[in-house]
Amino acid sequence: MKMVLSHFNYWCKAKDEAQLANAKIEMFDPTSKSPQLDWVPAMQRRRLSHYAKMALFVAANSAEKSGAESMPVVFASQHGDFHRTSSILKDLAHQEVISPTSFGLSVHNAVIGLYSILTNNQQPMNSIAAGENTLLMALIEASIQLNNPNIYEVLVVYCDQPLPDDYARFDDVNSCDLACAFVVSKDNEQGITLSLTPSDTPNNTPLQAKQFVEFLATNKTNDALVLGSQSAWHLHIDEVTPC
Template identity: 40%
Template sequence: MIEFNIDRWHAWAPGIDSPDTWSRWSAAPWQPPASPDLQPDVSFLPAMQRRRLSPLARMAFAVAWPLAEDHGPMPLVYASRHGETPRNYELLCELARGEELSPTQFSLSVHNAIIGLWSIMRGDTSEMSALSAEADGLEHALLEACALLDEGAPRVLLMITEGVQPEPYQPWIDDAPFPYALALVISPGRQWRLTLDSAAGATEPSTWPHALNLVRALLGDAGMPVHSCRGRHWHWHAAP
């Protein structure tokens, strides 16, 4: 069991990027269009820096930057199941065509590229981790964040993102029906509790990404999430 507070959160999905739109989505969820034209606003970054960001990185920066502005440097835990798969796929296609690979594109395709860019652009040298987990990446990221709190960090920034995957991969990916990103500021406390039960029965798969079910719980439009993945059954509890 781990206990923690969620001080603030911010989320993004196509066309859902404000408290009002998240409240409407939470009350009656719909599937937003996965249109490449619907990109998060990162105009707070200089144009030269924006050009280096992939759609996945833009989402991460859009949800996390406003939360980090209220604090000084703080540790970061980033989680994504699929990461920069589109960039990796493009590199594979270039290899198949016998083309030379761009060193810049390669360096930005690795799983920890986003936290590297974050550290550079914010000038933050705090401890940072990039996790590649399965469908319960949010819970594993929380375990990592709470370990940092236990080591004395006053707060930890947590990001989780998933983007649209290349078409050849889509038949095998069912956990990211549309792009989304969620950032949380985690601090010590007892507002929330997360427990793991390996003996409980599996829960029914959710229509919506698990991280967004947490958003619905935060907004009071859904019960506490219970999430199953490969025999791991995670139970979320909020303080009464």
């Protein structure tokens, strides 16, 4: 499979100073809690979690850079807004009343639904969760959608964050707050031309999403990366044309 990735942007925050020191990519505002969303109405913005703000921030940036009013969207997250879900579970355990708003915003496709409403984007959208292969499956889904002769570009959004403290022992990939977005197209005069081919060597390195962001942020022709811990794919940069 071949595709062109353009209008890539990301927001990342280190979990600790050691992770920040070892990062190959810039950690935006490591002391801030959330990215700014001035384009979202204040009343709606107050209801958003940090996770939702990260996702909306990168999605809006890529869409704005592309100049397209609306396009299909593939949203991907391994855990979703699990901090909100964890809070709801605690309320249930203490037999407290559950907030309908909080519950509605906890489902996996809630963020992409908000994006659709806030931007009046009525194009097809779907939400993917596939464990460690989540980002890889989002790329493959976008590529499949581009086989539709009526679809010329797809916005891909990925977002995840470390699990809450009560579930931290299940987070074996040393997660950090990370969101990225980019536009995938069949053919584009500007962007990163990328080839995807099946690989015989699975990538068992933790936090593959961070590897992918580093791969794109420091892109050079002939760079390569393997994504996927089960169905592994080899990503190769064929050409880089600055956007």
